[in-house]
Amino acid sequence: MQVQLLLAQIERFKEYLRKKPDFRSLYAWEALRHFQQHWDIAAADFGAMYARSLQNSQSQRLWKREAWYPREIMLGFIALSPDFVRNMFADLFDENQPLTQRMQRFSFCCDALLEDYARLPGKSREDAHFHHAHMLFVYLALRFPGQYTLFNYEAFRRCMQSVGSRNIPAEFEVERFVKLSRAVYTFMQKDQELLELHRRRLDSRQHYLQPAMLLVDEFYQVMDKA
Template sequence: IFIEITNSQENRKTGKQENRTTGQQDHRTTGPQKNSMNLKTIREKLADFSSYLDSPEGSDALFLYELPQPFQQHWNLEASDKKAMYLSCFQNSHTRRFWKREAFRPLEAMTLFWELDADYTANMFRDLFREALPVDGRIGRFVFHCDQMLAIYRKANPSSIFNSHYHEQDYWMVSLYLTMQFPGEYALYPDKAFRKNLEFFQAKPMPTSMPDLERYFKVARTLYKLMENEADLIEKHQNRLQPNRHYTDRCLLLVYEFLCFTADERLVP
């Protein structure tokens, strides 16, 4: 059986009927379609993942669920010091590699934009988080405005070491922003793990080397819905969490963890 990948957000907005078992529109067929995944394989992988959640190794990924809390506590585009507000949103007890590693310094680049024009930068984020608009357009505009800000900065600072804002690299940082603002609708984008899982699930492969975040988010929502229908899986996940430390509501980072587990990829690049 193959299930069609649909956008649960769009379904809620348009009132499309969802299948009670999978949460997806009931367009089942006997073979792979343009935008479908093998349900049997997914359920087998989810069973393996459920067993992993019961194991000692199941606690190794808990640092992922620290990400949304600081962001949601501190994010305020009306703050008088927007740069300080921005920096306070990025905290993790395990690693800073989400936003700082070799040849990847998006946090530092964005602080330059806050210093250059805080109001313009705030509007970039307002547009990125405007859920009424298609996500691919929002992401494209955000990266375009980052390009513009970098060009202005480099013109004023020709000797600066910054020749990239790092937000276009697999759109990792953009997916992080969306994940921390809307944990129940978005997840970090694991490019290599996602491509491997599309192959595992007999889904249509990515046609180019360019990331497709719109498709990824649709797949992530579909997989989370299937997780909710797997006996005890969400409960096992919830039992790992510490409410004062981890984000405990619906969180698609669980799908990110699942994809990395299934593809045997690191949780942080």
């Protein structure tokens, strides 16, 4: 990654924020605030807590799109085995363990739960649980907003190309994705004008106001479309 190219792209992102700040993208900042307010791994009713944590008044697209509904599937898994799923999330959020291994274990557990879920009376056979890198990074970005961003690989890859990265991580190399994204975020945090342009968009009654790496994903998405 060439620093001068990255700084030039950050300037383009700032110009985008000046001219047409896309308030539609702020649903993620509402989701982050909601998750931070409601997530409690020790909650007596884990299913109700999970449902409260993933709420949004603007958009459900972080956890529901056409033919993609991980939140719904996870609620089914929790109803089937709440303490098992509680432990899955505790493991996913254990920052003392390697990220790749945490994600692999979480998806493996979802594979096992999907088979049990399909055997329940009145349940149709589900072909997928939708809990792979994209959704797992939703959880991670909401739980640790200063450490993770969302995982939209193609936008990330093309952005890395635009800043001269010669050895772009493959889609499965999630730890390298995180490392590069944190490096981008470090440069973004040094730009006070950028941070102020972002802050002006936020509503203190609705959005998460603290610094968060969600801004990195928005940067990737905007630069991908530029």
